[in-house]
Amino acid sequence: MPAETIRFTLDGREVAVTAEPAEPLANLLREACGIQGVRVACSRAVCGACTILVDGEPAASCAMFAYQAEGRAVETVAGLSQPGQALHPLQEAFARHAAFQCGTCTAGFLMLAKALLARHPEPDRATIAEWLSSNICRCTGYGAIIAAVEEAAAMMRAEKMA
Amino acid sequence: MRASAHGLIATTIATAPRAELRRAASVPEALDLLALPGAVAVAGGTDLCAQYNEGAQPARLVALDAVEELRGITVAADEIRIGALTTHAAGSTSAPLRAALPGFPEAWAMLANPRVRFRATIGGNLMARRTRYEMSLLLTALGAELRFAAPGGGVVAASAHDLWEGRIPQPALLHHIAIPRRRGARFTYQRALRPQLTLALHLHDAGGLAAIGTEWLRPVALPPDDDTLSALPGSFADPVISHWYARRAGATLLRRAREALDAR
Numbered sequence A: 001m002p003a004e005t006i007r008f009t010l011d012g013r014e015v016a017v018t019a020e021p022a023e024p025l026a027n028l029l030r031e032a033c034g035i036q037g038v039r040v041a042c043s044r045a046v047c048g049a050c051t052i053l054v055d056g057e058p059a060a061s062c063a064m065f066a067y068q069a070e071g072r073a074v075e076t077v078a079g080l081s082q083p084g085q086a087l088h089p090l091q092e093a094f095a096r097h098a099a100f101q102c103g104t105c106t107a108g109f110l111m112l113a114k115a116l117l118a119r120h121p122e123p124d125r126a127t128i129a130e131w132l133s134s135n136i137c138r139c140t141g142y143g144a145i146i147a148a149v150e151e152a153a154a155m156m157r158a159e160k161m162a
Numbered sequence B: 001m002r003a004s005a006h007g008l009i010a011t012t013i014a015t016a017p018r019a020e021l022r023r024a025a026s027v028p029e030a031l032d033l034l035a036l037p038g039a040v041a042v043a044g045g046t047d048l049c050a051q052y053n054e055g056a057q058p059a060r061l062v063a064l065d066a067v068e069e070l071r072g073i074t075v076a077a078d079e080i081r082i083g084a085l086t087t088h089a090a091g092s093t094s095a096p097l098r099a100a101l102p103g104f105p106e107a108w109a110m111l112a113n114p115r116v117r118f119r120a121t122i123g124g125n126l127m128a129r130r131t132r133y134e135m136s137l138l139l140t141a142l143g144a145e146l147r148f149a150a151p152g153g154g155v156v157a158a159s160a161h162d163l164w165e166g167r168i169p170q171p172a173l174l175h176h177i178a179i180p181r182r183r184g185a186r187f188t189y190q191r192a193l194r195p196q197l198t199l200a201l202h203l204h205d206a207g208g209l210a211a212i213g214t215e216w217l218r219p220v221a222l223p224p225d226d227d228t229l230s231a232l233p234g235s236f237a238d239p240v241i242s243h244w245y246a247r248r249a250g251a252t253l254l255r256r257a258r259e260a261l262d263a264r
């Protein structure tokens, strides 16, 4: 299959990437765009390690084809904060709560939580648990991750009010 | 990596030979493309990736994204139409659907998880033909029709049962799902015993229908009366649940379903 130019917005920048349109989007992001923060684990949309946002909606990039990014706004963990700038409240809260151990799932959880907080700025525990059940963590345990998301939500609300 | 992983572990989209991508812009074009050898439709892609892991190696992918006709929910006087490309997220939050068929969007919202729901479509859920996917059970209880695009234009109707039996037109392009509208319709889905057993109940002024299913068994339609579970075919048993258990637990789910509808 000949390569094509696929244009989309990647973490706020317009990009034009030459790729095979039927390759997994996760591959394109990791290999052509160099975003190693997009982790690939299960390759079947189950574990959520490769979660990105597409037009603000969470998606498993391992189960999307590159062509499906065309014309869309793709957000990855790499766009959460820029080098030398403050961390995103979610990143700060994850660090403070030690909400990761091996780190394989962390980028996916951060992106999923970003989508959650965009829709539910004041989520209750049940909503957080429902959303986070989309992704799999096998070492940290969900308690610390839920606590981190609760704290990040509070930080983001406070930032908005300031 | 692609080469070295090949054969060592399950093939994935990343390691399988790359398919040719064809983009359909209309229903007739999609039908033409799906008639090509080795062609498969792509809606959200969330099940297709699992098919790759199971060894599928489609030669051609037919992207349906641009076929606008396959999108949207319309509520008419006699039926509700749900386009095959409607995502779980869109369907489960549709206000017109909620007004027309209380309980159905709530049941739809139980499927999968928030991350999957934004991409996965009703058409993909049905056409994947996996007993553990629940939409065919919900639609069985609703007496819905699956309408497939016909080569000369128009649609060909099939039931959820026909889909399981493979009695659908080829090439198969699911166009929309049609749910007949009934006066006094209400719907509930009892899923607490999933994956062992789930039950949907649809009641309306003129009667209704129940549907029961398991992770491994095709859904079965049953009359919604007190004797419902005695109509369960003897073949309804799988490696996890016996027929006896299905009848006992099914009766409990039916009672809960009735209570849920009475409480509304």
Ligand SMILES: Cc1cc2nc3c(=O)[nH]c(=O)nc-3n(C[C@H](O)[C@H](O)[C@H](O)COP(=O)(O)OP(=O)(O)OC[C@H]3O[C@@H](n4cnc5c(N)ncnc54)[C@H](O)[C@@H]3O)c2cc1C
Binding pocket: A044, A045, A046, A047, B040, B041, B042, B043, B044, B045, B046, B047, B048, B049, B064, B084, B085, B110, B111, B112, B113, B116, B119, B120, B121, B122, B123, B124, B125, B126, B127, B128, B132, B133, B134, B135, B172, B173, B174, B175
């Ligand atoms: C982690 C996870 C959890 C899940 N949990 C649940 C659950 O709890 N309950 C549940 O019911 N489901 C569940 N699912 C399944 C999910 O609902 C399906 O993956 C989804 O609905 C498939 O939709 P899709 O648009 O991604 O299909 P695709 O992957 O694009 O397609 C699936 C199949 O259908 C064919 N197809 C798609 N659209 C059409 C069409 N219009 N005409 C003809 N053929 C078509 C494709 O060729 C393919 O064979 C889960 C999936 C995942 C990944």
